[in-house]
Amino acid sequence: xxxxxxxxxxxxxxxxxxxxxxxxxxxxxxxxxxxxxxxxxxxxxxxxxxxxxxxxxxxxxxxxxxxxxxxxxxxxxxxxxxxxxxxxxxxxxxxxxxxxxxxxxxxxxxxxxxxxxxxxxxxxxxxxxxxxxxxxxxxxxxxxxxxxxxxxxxxxxxxxxxxxxxxxxxxxxxxxxxxxxxxxxxxxxxxxxxxxxxxxxxxxxxxxxxxxxxxxxxxxxxxxxxxxxxxxxxxxxxxxxxxxxxxxxxxxxxxxxxxxxxxxxxxxxxxxxxxxxxxxxxxxxxxxxxxxxxxxxxxxxxxxxxxxxxxxxxxxxxxxxxxxxxxxxxxxxxxxxxxxxxxxxxxxxxxxxxxxxxxxxxxxxxxxxxxxxxxxxxxxxxxxxxxxxxxxxxxxxxxxxxxxxxxxxxxxxxxxxxxxxxxxxxxxxxxxxxxxxxxxxxxxxxxxxxxxxxxxxxxxxxxxxxxxxxxxxx
Amino acid sequence: xxxxxxxxxxxxxxxxxxxxxxxxxxxxxxxxxxxxxxxxxxxxxxxxxxxxxxxxxxxxxxxxxxxxxxxxxxxxxxxxxxxxxxxxxxxxxxxxxxxxxxxxxxxxxxxxxxxxxxxxxxxxxxxxxxxxxxxxxxxxxxxxxxxxxxxxxxxxxxxxxxxxxxxxxxxxxxxxxxxxxxxxxxxxxxxxxxxxxxxxxxxxxxxxxxxxxxxxxxxxxxxxxxxxxxxxxxxxxxxxxxxxxxxxxxx
Numbered sequence: 001x002x003x004x005x006x007x008x009x010x011x012x013x014x015x016x017x018x019x020x021x022x023x024x025x026x027x028x029x030x031x032x033x034x035x036x037x038x039x040x041x042x043x044x045x046x047x048x049x050x051x052x053x054x055x056x057x058x059x060x061x062x063x064x065x066x067x068x069x070x071x072x073x074x075x076x077x078x079x080x081x082x083x084x085x086x087x088x089x090x091x092x093x094x095x096x097x098x099x100x101x102x103x104x105x106x107x108x109x110x111x112x113x114x115x116x117x118x119x120x121x122x123x124x125x126x127x128x129x130x131x132x133x134x135x136x137x138x139x140x141x142x143x144x145x146x147x148x149x150x151x152x153x154x155x156x157x158x159x160x161x162x163x164x165x166x167x168x169x170x171x172x173x174x175x176x177x178x179x180x181x182x183x184x185x186x187x188x189x190x191x192x193x194x195x196x197x198x199x200x201x202x203x204x205x206x207x208x209x210x211x212x213x214x215x216x217x218x219x220x221x222x223x224x225x226x227x228x229x230x231x232x233x234x235x236x237x238x239x240x241x242x243x244x245x246x247x248x249x250x251x252x253x254x255x256x257x258x259x260x261x262x263x264x265x266x267x268x269x270x271x272x273x274x275x276x277x278x279x280x281x282x283x284x285x286x287x288x289x290x291x292x293x294x295x296x297x298x299x300x301x302x303x304x305x306x307x308x309x310x311x312x313x314x315x316x317x318x319x320x321x322x323x324x325x326x327x328x329x330x331x332x333x334x335x336x337x338x339x340x341x342x343x344x345x346x347x348x349x350x351x352x353x354x355x356x357x358x359x360x361x362x363x364x365x366x367x368x369x370x371x372x373x374x375x376x377x378x379x380x381x382x383x384x385x386x387x388x389x390x391x392x393x394x395x396x397x398x399x400x401x402x403x404x405x406x407x408x409x410x411x412x413x414x415x416x417x418x419x420x421x422x423x424x425x426x427x428x429x430x431x432x433x434x435x436x437x438x439x440x441x442x443x444x445x446x447x448x449x450x451x452x453x454x455x456x457x458x459x460x461x462x463x464x465x466x467x468x469x470x471x472x473x474x
Numbered sequence: 475x476x477x478x479x480x481x482x483x484x485x486x487x488x489x490x491x492x493x494x495x496x497x498x499x500x501x502x503x504x505x506x507x508x509x510x511x512x513x514x515x516x517x518x519x520x521x522x523x524x525x526x527x528x529x530x531x532x533x534x535x536x537x538x539x540x541x542x543x544x545x546x547x548x549x550x551x552x553x554x555x556x557x558x559x560x561x562x563x564x565x566x567x568x569x570x571x572x573x574x575x576x577x578x579x580x581x582x583x584x585x586x587x588x589x590x591x592x593x594x595x596x597x598x599x600x601x602x603x604x605x606x607x608x609x610x611x612x613x614x615x616x617x618x619x620x621x622x623x624x625x626x627x628x629x630x631x632x633x634x635x636x637x638x639x640x641x642x643x644x645x646x647x648x649x650x651x652x653x654x655x656x657x658x659x660x661x662x663x664x665x666x667x668x669x670x671x672x673x674x675x676x677x678x679x680x681x682x683x684x685x686x687x688x689x690x691x692x693x694x695x696x697x698x699x700x701x702x703x704x705x706x707x708x709x710x711x712x713x714x715x716x717x718x719x720x721x722x723x724x725x
Contacts (some may be wrong), residue, residue, distance in 0.1 A: 003608070005652070013478050016608040016652035037606075049478060054654065055558075056608035139669065334478045393478045401477075403505055422478035425506050427529050458558060459475040459506075465557075 006053040009046050009224035010422055011325045012332030012393050015055035015455055023063050024090065024185060027155040029406070031183055031451070034058040039451030041179045043119030046096060048335040049422030050455035051178045055452055060185065062121065064090020065303055066097040071105060071191070086144060087191050091121030091184035096268075098387035103266035103311065107191040108249065110142035116268075121184040126419035127176035127379040129386075131225035131247070131315070134371040140175030141374050145188040148174060148181070148417050155185065161377070164212065173442040174380035180443055180452045180463060192249075196263040198251040199225075199314040201307045205300040209240025209352070213345065213385075216244060216369055224248050225314075228367045231293040232355050232389065233286065239356050240349075242367065243300040247314055268312040273322030282329025284392050289361035314449050320362075332392035334422060336402065339370060341384040342367065348385050349413035351405055355389060358397045362389035377435035380417040418456070426461040440464060475558065480692045481506040482560035482611070487538060488596060490514040493665040494658075495565025495613060499650050500524055502561060509556040512547070515566075525658050531556075539566045539592025540584065545599045552715035553603060559693075563613040564593055567633075569667050573627045582629045589633035592639055595604065601644060601653060605624030611691060614641035616659045618699075621638040621708045625720055658687050660700040674724060676701055702712060 007014035019042075022030040031039055037057030044050060053059055066089075073085040085107055089098065095109060096116040102108070109122070116130070124146065129138040136142075144442075145159050148170070158171035174181045202223075207210040212228055219226060223246040230242035240408045251261055259265075318324050325333060340347050355362060366388045373382035391398060406428055409416070415432025416424050430436055443463055450463065457463050476482050487495040490512025498508055503525065510525045510696055512534045522532040533555070548581040552559060567589045575582035597612055604610030619627060620634030638657060645655030660683045662674035682699040690698035699705040709720070 010478055013476060013480075015475075016650075050475065055475065056606055134571070240666060356725065399479050399481070406505070410713070423481075423482075423506070424477075457475050461478065 003215070003229065006042070006045070006059060006255055007182050008049045008052065009325055009334045010048040010334055010393065010462060011328060012334075013050055013422060013455075015050070017054045017056060018058045019061065021061045021063060024427075027060070027062060027149060027183060027185065030058070030060045031149060031151070032153050034451060036450050039182045040380050040452060040454040040457075041121060041125075043092070044117050046113075046115055046118045046122065048333075048420045051126075051418060051457075052122075054453055055455050060183065062090070062092035062119075062135070062185070064092030064186070066093055066101065068186070069093060069098060069101045069108065069462060071102060085191050085193060086131075086188050088145075088186060088188040089120060090186050091124075091147075095123065096118050098308050099266060099268075099311070102191060103194070103197050104264045106193055106195070106239050107265055108194045109252050110136060110192055111139040112315050114316065114447075115248040115319050119325075120187050122282075122347030123178075124175055124187060125179045126183060126378055127178060127374070127381070128419070129370070129381045130431060131227045131368065131379055134220050134226065134369050135224050137371060137374055138379060139189070140172075140376050140379060143171075143175065143187055143189045146171060146174055147182055148187040149185055151182065151447045151449065157243040169442050170446060172374075172376045173378075173439050173446075175374070175376040176418070177380065177439070177443070178456065178462065179454065180457055181446055182452070187198060189262075190201050193265070194249045195252040196250045196257065196259065196391070197266045197311055198256055198259060198263075198308045199247045199311060201309045201314060202211065202246045202302045203301055203307065204244045205297065205302050207241050208237055212240060212242045212244060212367070214234065214466055215385075216367070219246060220250065220369060222246075226333075226369070229296065230352075230367050231297055232362050232365050233290045233293055233357070233359065240352055241297060243297065245314075250308055254308070256308065266311065268310070268316075268319070270322045271320045274324055274326045276323075276326055280330040280457075281394070282331070282392055283327050284329075284333070284361055284363055288359045289335075289363050292363065328392050331392065333390050334393040334398065335390050335420045336405070336423075337386060337387060337388035337417040338409045339380065339382055339384045339386040339414045339417075339419045340409060344384065344412035344414065347414070349409050351387065351408055353467055354401060354404055354408075359402045360389070360391045360395060360401060362391050364388070364390045377439035378418065378433055380415065380419070381413075382415070384414070418460075421456075424460070426465070429460050429462070434460075476478040476560060477506050479504070479506075482520075483508040484511070484556045484558065484560045484588060485509070486511045486513060486556075486559055486562040487541065488513045488562060488564045489566025490517075490520055490534060490537075490564035490652045492567075492615070493614065493667070493680040494660065494663060494683050495563045496524065496698075497680040498563050498565070498613060498687050501681075501684040501688040503527065503530070504678070505529070509557060511535060515539070539596060540588045540596035542591060545595050548596075549599045549603050559600065559603060559610055560605050561611045561613065563615070565615045566592065567615065569627070569630055572625075572627050572629060585629060586633050590636040590640075593637045597641065597644055601648060604646070605651050610642075610653045611654045612644070612653070613687060613691065614638075614657050615653060616657050618659050618704055618708055621659070622711055624717065624724060634659070642696070654694070654696075655660065656687065656691050656696060656698060658683065658698045658700065659704065661704045663700075676704055676707065
């Protein structure tokens with residue numbers, strides 16, 4: 001029995017299946033040749049859990065030629081200062097490949113996650129968000145067209161707007177749809193104009209959670225990019241102390257002479273790749289994380305303005321170390337990300353206190369304010385606070401703590417992020433995503449014979465309960 | 475599917491009245507559990523209350539280990555009713571008494587059929603299903619009695635020796651398929667099965683066996699001794715000459 005073992009970025013819960021690497025031409029055969037356990041598309045495997053693997057079935061990686069990237073720029077005739085540029089590219093193109101092409105030409109992706117090693121197809125399927133969500137929304141907000149291969153191998157183009165001839169329901173079911181509506185072949189999305197490849201960053205170290213949250217709320221309208229790193233191991237009144245970084249794309253006039261000659265220079269490399277030699281329990285524990293947190297907090301300036309940072313340093317710092325997830329050792333990591341609506345600050349604080357009292361060593365705790373969500377039923381972001389923690393998956397207290405956190409989050413009307421979830425259950429998703437049934441109706445319409453399947457779709461019963469019984473009804 | 479915490483969603487206990495089998499299933503219960511199936515020869519009056527919790531579908535179904543021709547249908551029905559089978563615990567078995575077996579060889583054949591032939595049949599049938607899923611975990615209850623047969627219960631011991639060898643081989647044959655087998659070798663366990671018998675050294679409880687089993691499953695062990703010290707006890711006993719072994723006060 002051949003095949004290969006695939007896991008998500010959490011480096012655990014691997015499952016066995018068949019991996020097919022196909023170009024655009026080979027895609028129909030790759031999709032139609034899947035057996036009864038179905039098929040799912042996989043990008044660069046940066047989802048933390050199990051959405052891009054399919055135990056006993058098929059997983060397909062679409063290889064798109066970076067030469068497929070085209071930039072279409074037109075000046076709005078009514079208001080000629082408002083430049084509307086779009087990019088069209090294959091869904092298998094990575095953000096890394098994309099940035100190498102578009103940054104030197106003066107454009108930036110509308111939304112970027114914390115890593116540039118994701119594909120455009122993955123960005124849409126997870127409807128990723130970034131540090132600019134409060135201003136610009138998630139990736140799906142900027143997509144104009146998706147070229148989608150359906151379960152029968154046919155191709156459709158779908159866009160966001162309700163108009164004759166456009167299946168906008170399918171578009172919004174595909175945004176955040178975790179690959180369960182079809183295989184994205186290509187997409188067109190808007191990009192933002194930039195004058196330089198540098199970020200102008202304001203950093204502020206804040207000693208307690210209340211002040212941090214107040215400052216974040218106050219600066220929402222003023223800055224395009226904003227995120228806070230917080231220390232959840234610090235005890236007592238220091239709990240939730242953090243470093244707030246706000247950023248803007250630096251204008252040409254902000255550059256120093258060093259950069260002014262080549263304002264759009266962009267060349268980012270992975271400095272080193274972590275070998276698979278980390279001792280099996282990993283090196284992430286309460287002591288190492290507490291030491292790191294203390295260092296990170298102290299290294300941050302009390303207040304610093306107008307610092308110039310590269311795109312990679314500001315958006316993708318972890319990408320400098322390839323396979324950094326290996327520091328968690330053989331049991332891997334679990335990333336827990338949820339959002340609770342504004343007004344549920346008390347819940348947010350209780351969640352943080354619980355993580356603190358269990359001394360979960362969260363290495364990268366990130367707090368961010370979301371703006372309003374979009375029309376996609378399974379899109380994660382919604383107006384509120386989102387917190388993401390990274391913890392070793394084998395931490396003995398983790399199962400008990402997560403049960404408590406989940407119920408706090410769901411009771412406050414919050415939800416979990418499907419691109420990261422690897423522990424909740426179908427009930428948690430039904431409660432967190434009240435429009436799940438609406439999404440399922442569209443999913444069933446385009447995939448009546450359950451061709452699309454992933455470990456996650458089975459685990460969370462995303463396309464309905466017990467797919468084996470449904471197979472009988474084919 | 476298991477989640478990142480290695481919590482299964484569907485748990486099947488073959489021998490649904492076995493205290494050890496039930497204790498292992500109970501130890502595996504989590505908020506991720508969707509279905510617990512207690513498969514028993516006589517489904518009537520089986521207590522499901524320990525497994526009742528929100529979101530869990532607990533069912534009791536008929537299963538006769540000795541009636542091997544029914545096993546394929548049994549597994550097909552399972553797959554239809556609960557979806558992928560994440561964990562199956564083969565916990566059925568009869569202890570019998572050596573005196574009874576000596577007097578009535580047919581009773582010994584019945585015990586051998588249930589304990590060994592039944593285990594071979596259902597585990598192979600489950601393994602085929604799990605191979606298609608490319609994931610799943612079969613837990614096979616062996617016994618230290620199979621490590622070295624004793625005069626006082628050598629029929630039982632020999633069935634467990636057979637099961638143990640079978641399960642080890644099955645586990646190895648499934649390497650690289652995503653399906654795993656864990657062989658559990660408990661010592662003397664205080665339960666209904668051993669009621670009235672004099673306890674052997676290092677006697678333990680079903681809950682202890684369960685905790686060690688689940689810990690071993692999560693750590694990826696292919697063999698679990700319960701309690702752990704028995705591994706070293708039997709490492710020694712295995713090499714004791716027969717004339718001495720049969721005089722040892724092992725119950």
